[in-house]
Amino acid sequence: MKNLLTFIGLAAIMVLSLFLAVITGDYGPWYFAWLVGTTMVVLISAAGAIMFDRQDEEQQQKQGSIH
Amino acid sequence: MDMLINPTVVELSRLQFALTALYHFLFVPLTLGMTFILATMETVYVITGKQIYKEMTQFWGKLFGINFALGVATGLTMEFEFGTNWSMYSHFVGDIFGTPLAIEGLMAFFMESTFVGVMFFGWERMSRKAHLVVTYLVALGSNLSALWILIANGFMQDPQGGTFDPNTMRMQFSSFIELIFNPDAQAKFVHTSIAGFVTGSMFVMGISAYYMLTNKRKDMALRSFRIATLFGVISSIGVITLGDALGYIDGQKQPTKLAAMEAIWNTDYNTVSASWNLIAIPSRSEQKNIFEVSIPYILTPLLTHSETTVIPGIIQLEQEAKPKIVNGIKAMIALKEYNLDRSNTQALSTFKQYENDMGYGFLAMQFAPDQDLKKINATNLPSVLDKTAKDTIPNVWVEFWAFRLMVAAGFFMLALFAFAAYFSLKNEIEKHPTLLKLAMWSIPLPWVACEFGWITAENGRQPWTVFGWLPTFVSASSHSVGYMVFSLIGFTLLYSSFIAAELYLMFKYARLGPQDDHHGHGHGSAPAGGGMAGQPVFAKPSMDRK
């Protein structure tokens, strides 16, 4: 049941996103650019932070193996 | 319309609006950008489960909260100012302008403010994912409320979606779709929202740099710095490219603004070799630049994205305005006659014939004897035409330099973010204290760019409140000079105290930095250090490396 609800929820988000993409893509190219661009900037910066943690762990491991 | 308009009152109303708007916009961009940066930090927290990202979200959220409260307070008064100081404007376009303004108010107060409360106080009351959704809704809400006000401003720059009704003497809605998908409104929204992203990034980057320089919570500072620099570098590219698009759209709809922005007095028909002014000292009285440093061959492609489009200069634009002014005078006289006698179909059809130039008739009123267009005759017409035509051009000096300063700040910030992101990605940022200091001292720059951006947009729109339709000079309310001076002083004092409060609180909490305490991992609900009441205490860092 929980899986079904999750599926329905995600499907609704997908339909809404497609709807938004079609409307803004057709009538509002700049709004569309904002939606895509903002998502991209959030994801890239989040990925940058995750990368920082990985670099940090590697550095600590390196230091650990030296000692 | 028959009442004599006092130019001093108009100037004071303009000054008051400019002041309140510029003050208000000191708070807005940080809200627009910080909300998405907080959402980014919290996303990393939800993905990785690392406590430090929750602390970061809460710490930067506290600084955001101070700014948010004052932003709402300064925005409120502006909504009323349209009615109190710009009643003719509100009457003329209220039907159209009121709609996005009302939606903006609803967005700001219902969506944004409600979710802000949940975001601050809901950390321990909901699941991580649910809280993340709330943070995204705050970010979306604040940017959407900006969207509606920018749609309203887009209408002022390029009135789409409305038509003038001679029976009601006001503009009325013809298409809601045209209003919201107006290219000017769209480009304005993306440019302004992304300018907010740049502001948020600079704020977080600069303060994180300060923590690194002072050896405070480097675990948090390094991570915040990484997020802010990446956010900033992409947003700066966005703000520059979208700014270029906005300038391009401006050029098509408001050639007077474009000519003033670039201080182009004479039309250069040799489009290939036309020169772009890097620096200029424009002189209005002499109608030329008394000093300029210009670069040949780049003007046309830079402004028109083509090699062949001719860019009309100010002198040509003034000449082109004259026939419109003549038509506008005819339209306004016919409109007045029609309003005195609604059965006068001849007057109505004359009005319809010249309707599109009606605004220029309004504009000529200020130079007509006793502000009465009927008193214009063959003798005084040339002088009225000359003065009105000159009045269609905004202040070139202000426009040129406001635009230059915004653009210069944009390129400087891009370079700064790019270097900072590069060294952060290499994990070497701490080896570059000069860069860190530069990042810290550059914190005010995005605000400077934003303020000059608004000056470019609104000074360049002059002499109109609704471009081509309603001049600023007829838009104001008929207050007394004394009342205007009194309210101007009142606003200045009130808003200055808001700024002082913001600066005091920001400096205080930024200097204090994210605090370590021993209440465990954020399950307490005692106020943190007297800050946002009820905000959960920051948990002791789990990865404190220093």
Ligand code: HEM
């Ligand atoms: C190369 C860089 C840039 C270009 C070409 C550019 C272009 C423009 C133009 C043409 C306008 C006038 C809009 C109008 O007439 O309605 C404007 C306004 C504005 N700009 Fe910029 N801009 C640049 C950089 C920036 C930066 C770095 C910021 C702030 C971080 C910024 C913030 C603003 C703001 C707040 C406005 C007023 C709101 C609006 O009209 O969108 N701009 N910009």
